Amino acid sequence: MDNSMIALSVIFGIVLVSSIVGMYAGGRYKMNLEQWTVAGRGFGLILVWLLMAGEIYTTFAFLGASGWAYSRGGPTLYIMAYLTLAYVFSFYFLPQIWEVGKKFGMQTQSDFFHKRYNSKNLAAVASLIGVIFIIPYLQLQLTGLGIIVEVASFGAISRVTAMLVAFGLVAAFVFVSGVRAVAWISVIKDFLMLFAAFFIGIGLPYMYYGGIGEMFTALVNAKPTHLTMPGATKVMGHSWYISTVLLTSFGFYMWPHLFSATFTAKNNNTLRKNAVIMPLYTITMPLIFFVGFTAILVVPGLANGDMALLTIVRQSYSPWFLGVIGAAGALTAMVPAAILILAAAALFAKNFYRPMISPGMTDDQVARLAKVLVVVITLVALYFAIYSATTLVNLLLLGYAGVTQFLPGVLFGLYWKRVTKAGVFTGLVTGISVVAYLVLTKQDPFFGINAGFFALCVNFIVAVAVSLMTKAEVNPFNDNPAEEAKGSA
């Protein structure tokens, strides 16, 4: 057997065994819409948080972060900062979202907009925007899977073929399994990822330099400016760093699938405790960075930094170990991809298609539509993955620039009684338009500031201005309406 056969067999073997374990765990349940999308709301606390961690450590963390460490250097530090600060920020609004979610029986992010602003249309627009910006995040996972198959085949399988294979794997995986299987596979994935991070994050610097400190010393001597900002880029300086950290840490829980995972927690105190402890999850990230930094001098000159981690692993270990690392990478792409596809399909079917286009649909019809949408959404992401070449981190930043535009509607919805649905709607639409314009005309960063953050500021200003110009509305979240009447009189 040649090297590529060994590596590919190990990858497919591990992925197959994990899928079987997952399906066996999920197979005892009859699959209706609720089972398929939210596992019948029967998840215990541990499974819920495993599921959330499964969504957080995606192939972006694995290949994208090491790729940026390799090709960009210093600016990559934003990833460790934003993951930590996202949990800090969540302390101040997730418990409140849980409280209103329980009171009003919310299940999705769009439900929040529906109940707070008493507007089916605003909820439908929010679900549509959510689905659109899940696409680049999905494209990221497919591209990552394609890279893994390409490198593990020692170049024998082309990127496009690899992505077609990846598409088949993910779609099949979602179709047969649903969310319960995904949660169990997530357990296997997290252990493999943790093992891989520690093994190669410490092992590779020792193999080539005799230690992590020695590796950094050699790197600083060879490239004195790589490790500070703007690193190997021209535009990613300190103002880019601050605006990007703010955008992504504020936007983290604005992802529709992470927002709605809040509703599955047992109580709001759990969310507070979680916000305190979760930053420790970030501690595997530096190890992934060490791999990218080691690769700079060991495998120099790669055109695509996202291939750095796998290329150095392929060069340093035997093919079966490349297979193990490749499998860890494949699962970190497939598990989040499955969750994203499920979330997007359910959101579109339940919060857009049924209320706006076909109100008479039964739950079974919605479930069938959702399954068709799985294929459609994955095909769209596949199309972009094949025809638009960009780095994994850039795809993630594009998704963040979009979903973070939900923030004014969420924060004002909780904390500002004077906000109106017209204000939130115009702010949201303006924010998304600014993002689209700046990204499509390649003006990101915009004067040294992250374009998504600039759009968010415009969004906030428009939301405040339009709210104040429109007539005050009743706040359904207010616990004490009598007090409000007195206050405004």
Place this chain on the structure above:
Amino acid sequence: MHKPSLQSILIGLIPFVAMCFTVVLWDQVHPFVLGLPFNIFWIILWILITPIIMSFAYRSERARIDAQDSGLKGGA
């Protein structure tokens, strides 16, 4: 709905100041600490400190909410 207190918000600002707003002060390679360039050391240090800081925010919120809820019950 329990809104967060000003005190807990001020505590939460500390990690934001340390890891985000002050970047210009710590984004440098030297001195190396524990074999790490200073900026990477600084970020890792704050990943470890942040849960400790947030545990103070947690305690302050818990105490206040418990007092509020028992106050409500007492009044009813």
